Amino acid sequence: MSERFSGLSMKTYFAGDNMITSLGFTTEENMAMFRNNVTGIRNHRKTDRLGIDCCISTVDGDRLDQVFSDFAKPDNYTRLEKIAITSARYAVERTDVDFKSPKTLFILSTTKGNIDLLENKKHPFGSDRIQLWRTAHAITAFFENPNPPLVVSNACISGIVALITALRMLKYSHYKNIVVVGVDIASRFVISGFQSFKATSSTPCRPYDKSRKGLSLGEGGSTLILTSESSLATDEKLVLRGGAGANDANHISGPSRTGEGLYLSIQKTLESTQETAENIDYINAHGTATVFNDDMESIALERTKLATVPVNSLKGYFGHTLGAAGVLETSAAVASMRMNTLIATKGFHTKGTTQEINVIRKTKMKTINHCLKIASGFGGCNAGILISKDGTF
Amino acid sequence: MEPSEFSISHYCLIKNRRIILNGEKLIEEEAHGDFPSFLSSVYKTFGSEYTKFYKMDLLSKLGILTTDFLIDFGSRIKKYNENDIAIILANSQSSLETDARFLETIADENKYYPNPALFVYTLPNVLIGEICIKYKLKGESVFFVSQTADFDFLRIYSENVFRNTKTKAIITGWVDLDFKQNYESILFLVEKNDGSSTDSSPWSFTATSMEDLYFEKNLEESE
Amino acid sequence: MENLIAKLKVQIIEELSLEDLTPEDIQDDEPLFGEGLGLDSIDALSLVVVLDREYGIQIDDPEQGKDILYSIKTIAQYITDNK
Numbered sequence: 001m002s003e004r005f006s007g008l009s010m011k012t013y014f015a016g017d018n019m020i021t022s023l024g025f026t027t028e029e030n031m032a033m034f035r036n037n038v039t040g041i042r043n044h045r046k047t048d049r050l051g052i053d054c055c056i057s058t059v060d061g062d063r064l065d066q067v068f069s070d071f072a073k074p075d076n077y078t079r080l081e082k083i084a085i086t087s088a089r090y091a092v093e094r095t096d097v098d099f100k101s102p103k104t105l106f107i108l109s110t111t112k113g114n115i116d117l118l119e120n121k122k123h124p125f126g127s128d129r130i131q132l133w134r135t136a137h138a139i140t141a142f143f144e145n146p147n148p149p150l151v152v153s154n155a156c157i158s159g160i161v162a163l164i165t166a167l168r169m170l171k172y173s174h175y176k177n178i179v180v181v182g183v184d185i186a187s188r189f190v191i192s193g194f195q196s197f198k199a200t201s202s203t204p205c206r207p208y209d210k211s212r213k214g215l216s217l218g219e220g221g222s223t224l225i226l227t228s229e230s231s232l233a234t235d236e237k238l239v240l241r242g243g244a245g246a247n248d249a250n251h252i253s254g255p256s257r258t259g260e261g262l263y264l265s266i267q268k269t270l271e272s273t274q275e276t277a278e279n280i281d282y283i284n285a286h287g288t289a290t291v292f293n294d295d296m297e298s299i300a301l302e303r304t305k306l307a308t309v310p311v312n313s314l315k316g317y318f319g320h321t322l323g324a325a326g327v328l329e330t331s332a333a334v335a336s337m338r339m340n341t342l343i344a345t346k347g348f349h350t351k352g353t354t355q356e357i358n359v360i361r362k363t364k365m366k367t368i369n370h371c372l373k374i375a376s377g378f379g380g381c382n383a384g385i386l387i388s389k390d391g392t393f
Numbered sequence: 394m395e396p397s398e399f400s401i402s403h404y405c406l407i408k409n410r411r412i413i414l415n416g417e418k419l420i421e422e423e424a425h426g427d428f429p430s431f432l433s434s435v436y437k438t439f440g441s442e443y444t445k446f447y448k449m450d451l452l453s454k455l456g457i458l459t460t461d462f463l464i465d466f467g468s469r470i471k472k473y474n475e476n477d478i479a480i481i482l483a484n485s486q487s488s489l490e491t492d493a494r495f496l497e498t499i500a501d502e503n504k505y506y507p508n509p510a511l512f513v514y515t516l517p518n519v520l521i522g523e524i525c526i527k528y529k530l531k532g533e534s535v536f537f538v539s540q541t542a543d544f545d546f547l548r549i550y551s552e553n554v555f556r557n558t559k560t561k562a563i564i565t566g567w568v569d570l571d572f573k574q575n576y577e578s579i580l581f582l583v584e585k586n587d588g589s590s591t592d593s594s595p596w597s598f599t600a601t602s603m604e605d606l607y608f609e610k611n612l613e614e615s616e
Numbered sequence: 617m618e619n620l621i622a623k624l625k626v627q628i629i630e631e632l633s634l635e636d637l638t639p640e641d642i643q644d645d646e647p648l649f650g651e652g653l654g655l656d657s658i659d660a661l662s663l664v665v666v667l668d669r670e671y672g673i674q675i676d677d678p679e680q681g682k683d684i685l686y687s688i689k690t691i692a693q694y695i696t697d698n699k
Binding site for chain 1: 475476485486487489492493495496499500502505507508509512513515516517518519520521522523525526528529530531532533534535536537538539540543546549550552553554556557558559
Binding site: 433 | 632634661662
């Protein structure tokens with residue numbers, strides 16, 4: 001094996017993070033809101049901006065433009081790009097990572113990108129701005145990064161897949177830092193689609209709860225900066241140790257009733273990192289609050305002997321943010337590890353899944369050395385990643 | 394230079410109403426009828442009976458047919474376990490052709506009937522899902538979007554997947570379809586060189602090799 | 617109701633992309649889901665759209681939906697009863 005890529009011994013650290021949701025524009029703001037049991041999911045009417053009756057979580061657009069105008073003209077960027085750029089800016093602020101370096105690569109994780117441009121044809125952005133690669137370029141050009149960005153569009157697991165992609169690229173290429181930006185906006189297009197699946201709830205979602213009726217869509221952005229340079233890692237030195245994906249090979253929209261793909265993803269993640277189920281302190285799960293997803297997760301967790309591990313879904317706070325979810329929720333998981341705090345699963349009151357799992361009901365302190373993050377999505381896709389504190393493995 | 398650990402054992406290209414499999418022209422259709430008719434015609438002539446085909450969107454139909462020919466309806470990957478095969482695809486248009494169709498079902502507020510059968514295909518990775526369902530593949534997969542086909546990146550990432558996981562074979566390539574139904578699809582079956590038949594495959598797993606096949610340079614030379 | 621049944625069969629074949637079936641292939645009484653025609657969850661949702669769009673009938677409750685969508689005949693009956 002070539003000496004250039006000594007991938008075998010190198011670790012991947014978290015160097016920076018950011019979360020933008022209805023609840024705030026930084027990780028700290030969001031975490032404070034979670035601790036205060038606040039949700040950003042609310043009712044919107046057909047006469048509001050999005051033009052459809054729904055119960056969702058959206059980013060404060062006025063605040064976004066206000067913040068953005070400090071460093072660029074808001075009119076020159078789409079809503080999604082503003083969220084993504086603002087998020088990446090905040091993430092890099094307290095780090096020494098150089099966004100302009102040729103050794104820094106950007107990965108954009110999104111399901112629909114600037115989909116609002118498809119619906120609202122009278123926009124000033126040019127016909128190719130609807131293209132995901134063009135959107136990614138708008139972001140890297142803003143930061144003057146010389147490398148063509150990668151774009152991962154893999155349904156609701158895009159963020160986790162982007163992180164796994166980053167891990168593999170850091171291990172086997174010349175890149176030293178990879179900036180993973182996950183973002184998706186709320187749109188009539190997407191809301192209509194999920195409503196046609198009868199998958200949405202008219203009230204804020206209730207992950208794993210007996211009376212859950214469906215998901216709450218969310219708009220959000222998040223950035224995680226990964227690095228192979230130990231000196232650039234945050235003080236807590238959190239390591240992305242591994243991850244894996246697997247397909248259910250069952251149905252394009254319904255999850256496998258035996259949780260097959262998620263089970264395989266978790267197994268492979270643990271095997272490849274030589275970690276055991278007993279050592280996992282916390283699981284940040286997908287928990288969309290649809291009847292089928294949450295049941296499937298409970299089955300997969302039971303099959304992998306993780307049923308007693310404290311698990312939460314954070315979607316009760318900011319909804320299902322699709323392409324942003326994997327990055328956003330991993331940012332929250334990383335913050336939880338930093339603070340050694342398990343955040344309550346907002347919306348959960350009564351056990352309601354086929355298999356009994358240990359859903360976190362109240363926010364409380366706990367030493368978290370090892371965290372598993374999992375996700376599932378349309379197309380039968382599933383993925384998991386393992387994060388640990390350096391020195392604990 | 395080190396001998397490559399991997400090689401392309403088979404490839405299939407669908408472009409300009411032609412289907413090229415491992416350098417041989419399988420089909421060359423007359424230029425009449427639209428893209429959907431071309432796909433249906435190919436399916437009816439060559440396709441294995443798979444009723445789910447008709448429910449797929451055009452991008453998935455294109456990808457499934459390319460895969461069918463690539464792996465000879467599964468016979469070429471029979472030796473592998475369901476967890477051994479990874480699928481790494483990319484395109485430039487994501488699922489935009491289907492997105493436009495779904496939009497038609499909601500554009501008019503007075504004729505608002507969002508179609509779930511279309512909505513599910515407004516995610517390009519669902520094409521991968523269809524391949525996994527048809528051939529019972531439970532391995533790793535990812536869908537990338539880039540402006541042009543970057544075969545060097547697909548090679549690099551495929552090699553990363555081979556090194557980082559227990560994957561033994563990879564289906565990788567480019568399956569693209571735009572609003573105007575301009576299409577192109579090329580898929581490669583990449584296998585580890587393990588002393589078996591793949592060692593004698595004519596195509597090394599390199600960007601140059603893949604680009605030559607994509608641009609049909611091998612066919613130009615033989616004509 | 618005969619005409620309605622015939623019309624429904626055509627609509628279902630078109631809406632659900634059952635291109636290799638003809639109306640003659642679908643029995644009035646055969647179960648649409650599970651055995652019989654073997655339709656899946658997305659097909660069920662598509663049928664809900666057809667009922668709304670073509671007949672102005674809305675089904676919001678999945679449980680109620682199961683009974684209505686059992687066979688072509690039960691669908692036709694429901695439409696007739698709820699015109």
